[in-house]
Amino acid sequence: MSEQSRKQLRKRIAIIAGGRCEYCRVLEYLTHYDFHIEHIIGLQHGGTSVASNLAYSCAWCNWKKGPNIATILGREGSLIPLFNPRTQNWFTHFEPNENGVLNGKSDIGKATIKLLELNHPERVDERFCMIQSGFYP
Ligand SMILES: [Zn+2]
Numbered sequence: 225m226s227e228q229s230r231k232q233l234r235k236r237i238a239i240i241a242g243g244r245c246e247y248c249r250v251l252e253y254l255t256h257y258d259f260h261i262e263h264i265i266g267l268q269h270g271g272t273s274v275a276s277n278l279a280y281s282c283a284w285c286n287w288k289k290g291p292n293i294a295t296i297l298g299r300e301g302s303l304i305p306l307f308n309p310r311t312q313n314w315f316t317h318f319e320p321n322e323n324g325v326l327n328g329k330s331d332i333g334k335a336t337i338k339l340l341e342l343n344h345p346e347r348v349d350e351r352f353c354m355i356q357s358g359f360y361p
Contacts, residue, residue: 324352
């Protein structure tokens with residue numbers, strides 16, 4: 225893929241994402257770094273570098289997610305897939321409360337919150353500030 229094609233794909237994904245991390249919904253312009261283009265299904269799992277398999281991700285979410293596509297949840301140890309921002313609606317699976325804590329509305333939401341540590345104290349503080357400023361969700 226040429227550098228120009230890579231830049232065009234990045235811009236396309238950023239537009240699809242509305243400039244937000246597609247996992248935690250942080251706005252890129254409120255952070256001090258460029259977001260990553262993340263493979264929803266990692267290359268090692270057969271995923272490809274096409275728009276339908278790429279997500280706009282903050283560094284935290286990309287770092288925590290890595291190549292994972294699922295995690296173990298609950299006492300029964302069920303294997304639950306992670307949220308897929310291309311095929312699923314964020315608001316179906318996640319709901320922030322007024323204090324910035326993200327609640328999982330489904331097992332997929334709960335699994336993603338767990339693996340990506342979306343309720344780490346730093347993430348909750350960040351979300352609380354965005355809620356107070358009217359930038360979230
Ligand atoms: Zn994020």
